[in-house]
Amino acid sequence: IDECENDFYNGGCVHECINxxxxxxxxxxxxxxxxxxxxxxxxxxxxxxxxGGCQQICVNTMGSYECQCKEGFFLSDNQHTCIHRSNGKCSVLETCSVE
Known part of the structure; x- marks a missing residue:
């Protein structure tokens, strides 16, 4: 018997059923x-x-998370490191790439 076969019941599993x-x-x-x-x-x-590997702020979401930065900072391309905004120039906290 495959308890997972019935799509409606799905073995009673909320996400996935493995027979x-x-x-x-x-x-x-x-x-x-x-x-x-x-x-x-x-x-x-x-x-x-x-x-969560976030440098400043980690926000838990359903099934995931996201990093955010404090005021005066923006999130770098790696989505974890925050870069300080200083007079329109980039100030290094850890790494900074010039675009």
Whole structure:
């Protein structure tokens, strides 16, 4: 029996159902973890681990996160480092690329 076969039931899994011999298991999409009930998926707060790799502000979103910068700074191309705006010139905090 494939417990995952019924699209409506999906093995009772919120995200994905994987059929295994004699049983099934639920898995979650990236950015989520399986709840203790084995069926529901909970959002992972990436900001709790090293501020999500963000230099200044980490904002947790459902299934993901985004880095933001404080006033007077802008987010660099790597989406993690913040660059200071100084009289229209680029001031180095860690790295700065001139465009």
């Amino acid at each position: 295994i011999p004699g049983n099934y298991r639920c898995t979650c999409y990236d950015g989520f973890m399986l709840a203790h009930d084995g069926h529901n998926c909970l959002d992972v707060d990436e900001c709790l681990d090293n501020n």
